[in-house]
Amino acid sequence: MVKEKENSKFPPLVDGKSQYDLTSGKYLRVWQGPQHPGITGNMSLELTICGDEIIDCKTHVGYLHRGFEKLMERRKYIQCFPVVCRICVPEPDFNEYLFAACTEELAGIQIPERAEWIRTLNLEMARLTSFLMWIGGQAGSFGMGTIGQWTVTLRDYMLDLFEELTGGRIYHMYMLPGGVRADFPPGWINKLLDTLKTVEKTLDDVELAMMHNAVFKMRAKGLGIITPDMVDKYGITGPNARAAGVARDIRKDSPYLVYDKLDFEIVTGTKSDAYGRCEVRIKEMYQSIDLIRQIVEKMPKEGPFFTKLPNVLHWRIPAGHTYKRAECTRGEYGFYVQSDGSDKPRRTYVRGPSYTHAVALMEHLAIRTNIADTAGLMVSLHTYPPEIER
Amino acid sequence: MTEFNELSRQFQISDLKEQRADLHFFHASKEHAVAVLTSLKEKYGYTHLVFFTVVDHLEKNEFHLTYMLHNYEKHHDMGVVVKIARENVQMESIHHLWPAAATYQQEIREMYGVEFPGSPGLYENFALEGWEDIPPMRRDFDTKEYSDKTYYPRPGRESHDPREYMKENLYPGEAETW
Amino acid sequence: MSLKDIIAPFSVWKRALEKPYTNRKPIETRPGADRYRGFHQNAIDQCIGCGTCEEICQNNAIDLVPLEGKTSSHGDSGLRPKIDYGRCCWCALCVDICPTGSLGMSNEYIWITTDPEDFRFIPGGESKPWDDRAEGYRRAEGYDLLEAERVEMPMLSFEESQKSFIEMVQGYSKEQAMEEADRCVACGICIATCPAHMDVPAYIEAIRNDDMGEGLKIVYNANPLPASCGRVCSHACEYVCAMKHKGEAISIRWLKRYIIDQIYLGDYKEILKSADESNGKKIAVIGSGPGGLSAAYYLRLLGYEITVFDANEKAGGMLRYGIPEYRLPYEQVDKDVEYIRQLGVTINQDLKIGVDRDFKSLYDEYDAIFFSTGLKDPYGLEIAGEDLPGVQSGLDILDEVTKGKTPDIGKSVVVVGGGNVAMDAARTSRRYGAEVTILYRRREVDMPADEEEIHESQGEGCKLVTQAIPLRVEKGDSTRLKLFFGMAEMVDQGEGQRPKPVLIEGSEEVIECDSVITAIGQEADYSFIPEEIGKNLVFNRGMVQINEFRQTGDSKIFAGGDIANRKRDAISAIADGHSAAKGIDIYLTNFKEK
C-alpha cells in the first residue's frame, strides 16, 4: 500500500475504508470481471477509481459457487472423490490428496510406501503445472503474451504426462483413499524426465526475458507490497509470505508424504511485491523440477500402490475430525473433514489459500494502485476463485 | 498439553483430544472462546488463523464453531470448538485479532446465519447475491429438494431397479414378502 | 535499470527459429492417451445389469434400462446401463467397481452430433465407433474397489470331520460375517433366483449394521426355517451372485446362518411379528417337512388354526431324516420347528394319514388341506441281485442314523448315485469307518450334488468313480457282496440336451464290498389319498400338478415341496409353502362359500 498521503484528491480513510461520495462526480465505479481477461477466473472486483487510481476495492465471488462442501454431505466418501478435484482447476491434485489423506487418517488406513512416493511426485508435478499457468497469467496481465504462450504450452506438456498417467488432463481423479489408481505406464518416467528438460530450458528463457525486462520491472516492482507484519494478520501463506522473507513452507515445517526424505531448502525473498513474488515462484519452479528428479531417483521401483478398502459402497468411517494441510503453489491448502460415523462426511471444509489472498488481502493491497495494474496485482497474488467459494 | 492445562485454570475449556501429535482439539465455552483465542494468539504463539468454520449438528440442535490456529514455532495446530445453540446465533467477532477473519465471518453469516456483531462487511453479500431461502449450508436446507424445485430435470430419463424389474419379468405372481 | 534489462527481452526471438509447439491439425493427429477416460464401452453380453455402476455414480448419470434383445433371466436382470453424458464427469468409478468387468472406457473423446439426445445412450447396446477400441481406461492391476475372495469359513479338517458327526462348518465370527457382508454390492440379482425370493441384500445389510433383530425379521419374511436353510440350502442365489463374476460369490447361505446363530430361540418372540387373532378357520397340513412347516407358519401368522400331521417321530421331514447331523445338527431343526410350534401350530407326530387317520375325514373337517409329503420311496437299481442283503437305500441309512441306530453297512461300501443323498450316505458311512466308493453314471460335472458336498466327500476319503453303470450284484467271497459295473461313454444328445451315458460293450469291472447303497432318486407315495378325492388331482410323471397358488385340481387341496416342483430342495419347498399359504388365504377369503 502506498504510504498515506496528505492529498486532498483522496477521500479520507476510516477503518481502512475510503469515505467517498460517488455522486460527487469525482469517482467512477468500475467492475472488473466476472468476464474479464485480466481476472483470474470467474470473480469480479468492484473498483472505485479516482482518475486512474483505485480508492476502494471490493471482491465479489459467487459466480461459480457450486457448493462442493454441501454436495459432499450428500455423497458417500468414495463419491466425494470425483467431486473434490473440481474445487481447483489448475491444481486439482491437492484436493484429491488432502481428501484422501483425511479419510485415511479418520479410517485408520495406512497406504503403501510406493503410493506415498507416487503421490508426492504427482503433487510436485501439479505444483509445476500450476506455476506454469500462473507465469503465463503474470506475463499476460502486463501484456507480454509471448511468455504466456510458451508456458501454457509447457503446461500442456505436463498435462500430457498427467493424461498418460491418470487418464485425465485436467481432473486427474487419481489419488483416492487407499492410494493411487494405477502405476506408471511403461516408458512414462523417461518421458517425464524429457519433459522436465524442456521445461527447464524454456524456464531459463522465460527468466531471462521476463525477470530482466525493463518494462516488466517498471510495472511489477513496488506493486502490492506485503510486509512481514501483514502475514499473520491476513493469514498469508505460500510464496506471497515467503517473498516477504517469512520462511514458512509446510513441506519443510510439517512434512507430509515423503517430503522429509527429499533434499530442498525453503525459497525466500526479500521484498514481497509483484516482482519479488515472481522471483520466488520461479525459484520454486526450479525447485519443483529438482524435487521431481529426486523423487524419481529415490522412490521404490516397485511395490503395491493401493491398499484394499472396505467395500466403498457402504464404507463407514468412525466418528472424528481432522485437519490436513499441504503446500500448494499458492500457499496452505487444507481439508478439514468431520465424520459422524456414517457413510457420508458430515462436514468437509476446504481451506484454500486464495480465500484470504483474494478477498481481505486483495481489497487491502488494491487501494491506491493504478487501475491498469489490477490484473497484474491480482495474478501476482496467484489466486483461484473456486477455492474461495467452495 | 501445557497450553491446555494452563488455559483450563483460567477459562472454561474441556474435552482435549489428540488427533495427531501436531493436532489437538478442545472445546471452549461460548463466553470464554474469544479470550481463549486471544491468549493462544498472544501468549502461546498461535498466530496463524488457519480457518474458521461451522459444523451443523442438527440432531443436537448445535452449531460447532471451529477455529483452527497454527503455531509456526512448534508447528502445532489447535482446533478450538465452540458449541452454541442453533437458534438466534450470535458470537463475538474476532476480526480485531485477525483482519482476515472478517471474511470468514461474513461467509459464515451468509451460509449458516451466525451473527458476529461488529464484524466489518458482515451484511454484505459474499457468494450468494439475492438469496432468500434459509442459509444454505445449514443441514436442514435440502439441496436436492431445492434443485428439484428450481431446475427442470431432463425429460425422458427413467431407471429401473434390477430386483423390481426381474420380479416383474420372472415371477410376477409369486408370493414373496407380504 | 541496466542495459541488460533492455536487451535481454529480445532473446524471445530465439524461439522463432525453433520448431513450433502446435500441431497443424490437432483433431486428426492427437488420439487420447492409452488410459484416457473417454466414452464408455460395455461388453453387453458380459454385463448382467446389476446396477452397481448406477449405485456408485455420484452424478446420477447412469440409468438402467431394458435393452432390445436382452431379457431377464437368472443372473441377468436384462437391464443395461444407459449413460447421460450431460451429467457424466468421466471419473470412471463405474468402471472400477463393475463386478463383471464388462464396463470400460475408450480413449475417444471427440464425438460430434447435433442432437443433444444422442449424448444419452447405452454403451455397447447402441453401436458407436469406439466400441472395439483397445485403448482406453481399464481398472489397473493391483487396484480394486471390491473384494473378490470370500472370507474363509472355519471348518473342521477332513481328518477331524470324518471321525464324528460334529457339524463341519463352524460358522462365521462377528468380524468374519461383517467382512463377508461388506463384500455385497446389494444389487438384488439373487432375489429372483432364490425360490423363496428372500431379500438377501437387506439381511446382509442388517449384518453390516450389526442389527440381528432386523436381519431375523427380514429372513422370516420369506423363510420360516432359516436355521436349517442357513446350513443346507442349495443356495441358487450364490450361483448368480454378481460377485461371482469377479471371483467368489458372497456366502449368502452362511451369512443367513450367522444371523440365526446370534439369536436365541427364546428371543424370537420379541423380534418377530406374532400371529394374528384366530380367525376360526382350520387348515390341515400333511407332512412336517419344509413345505408343510412353511405353510403352517405363514397361515398361522394370518390367524388360521393349523394342525400338522406327520408320520415321523419328530418334525422336520427330510431336513431331519434326510440330512446327516454333521451338515445340519438336529438342534437347529428343532429351533426352527420349535418357534413354529410356539406360534400355536399343533403338530401331531407319529400319525400317518391313510393309516392312522383317514384323509377323507381331514377333507371334511378342515377348511383347506396343504400336503407336502415329499419323496419317500427310493428308486431301485433295477439290476440283478438288488434284493440281496446288504443292498440298501441311502435314505434308509440316513433315517436309521437319525433314529439313533447304527446302520449295518460293514467295512466297505459302494454308493450308487451322484446326488446329495448319495454324498450324505457316503460320508455317513465314512463316519462309521467304512471304505467308501461312489459310483456315478455321468461325469463329475454332471453330478447333481452340491459342489462342496462332492469336494468334501472326496476330502473325507470317499473314492469317486464316474461314468460307471452298475450291472449286477452278486454274493461276495470274502465280503458280503460283489458289485459288477461297466464303464460308460458320454453320447452327445444335441443342443440343449445333456449328454447321455451309454454302456461300453464288454467293459466290466467288479468291486467287492459289504454294502451297496443306492441313492439314485426317490418317488412320491400318494396312496393315502382316497380314490374319490384323488380323481380330481392331476399327476404328471409322479408329480402333483398345481397352479401358481399351489392349488391342486381340488380347490380345497393345496400341495408343494418335492412332490410338486422339480427343484426338489428345501428352499423351493419353503417357497411352495409360502405361496400355498397365500393361495389358501386368498381362496378362503374370497372364494369359499361360507
Added chain:
Amino acid sequence: MLTSILTKALYTLISFFVILNYSLLLLGTMARVRAKVQGRIGQPVWQPYIDIIKNNARRSGVTHGIMFYLGPVFRLAGGLGTYFFIPVIFGSKIFANFSFSGDVLLVMYFIFFGQLGMALGAGESGHPYSPIGVARGLAQMTAFELPFSLAVIAVAAQYGSFSITEIVAAQQGGWQNWVAFTNPFAMAAGMLAFLGMSMNNPFSIVIAPQEIPIGPPTEMHSSFLGMLQTNRAIFNGAKMVLFMNLFFGGAAHPNIFIALGIMIMKTFLIYLYVVFVGVSFPRFRTEQSIRFFLGVPTLLGLIAVIQQMI
C-alpha cells in the same frame, strides 16, 4: 480537365487497391511472425480477409446514437485521408496520390482525426467504461505526437519543405542521403513515436483487454468492426509508407514493379521493427508511456530540431 480528374481518380483507386491488399497480407504475415516467436504456427496469412468479409456480412441488432455509427466512419476517413495524401512511390504517377506541397501537415492531422472520431463514437456506445479507453488513447496519442512532430519539423527544416514528395526527392541518390543517416536524431525520435502510433507493445494499453474494462473493441461489432479492420490495414499501410518516405528515402525506381518491391521491403522491415519490440516487452501503463514519450524521444526530437536550427 475531366480526363485528368478521371485519370487521377483511377490511379488513386489502383494505388488504394494495391496498398489495401498489401497491408492485409502484411498484417497476416506479421501475425504469423508473432506466432512463430510465441511458439505457434499461427493463422493463415489470408486470415484478415476472412475476418473482414465475415464481419462485414454481419449486422447489428442494437441501436446506438448517430455518433456511434459515425465513429468507425470517421476512423476510416482518417485512414483514407492519411493515405491519400502520401505519395507511395516517388516519381510514379499512379502511386503519387494527392500529394501536394503541405501534405505532411495534412497527414499529421488525419492521423489524429481518426482517433478523435473513434473517441466520439465509443463515447456514445453507452458503455460506461469506454471513456477510460478513450482517455488512455488520446492521452498516449498526444504524448507521441510531440516527438513525432519534432521529428517532422526537424526533417522539414532540414529540407525546407513540408511536401513529402520533396522530402523524398531530397533523399534520392543512395542510402547515405536518407534522413536516417543525415538526421539520425529525427529518425530516432520519429521511429520511437511510431512504436506508440502503431499501438503495439509496450504502448498497447489502449487496446489491452487485460488492463481496462471491456471497451471499444467489444462495443464495435459486426460491420463496424469490419470497417475498423479495413481501416487498420489502410492506416497501417499509410503510416509505414509515411515513415519510409520521411526517414528511409522512399521508394523510387524507373521500373514501377521494382519500386513497389522496394516499398514492400522497406515497409516490411519498418513493421517488423514494431513487432520485434512488441513481442519482447510487456506494456506500459498510460502515464508510464506518456512519461516515456516526453522523455528520451522528445529529447531526441529537440536535439534534431536544434541541430537543424544551428
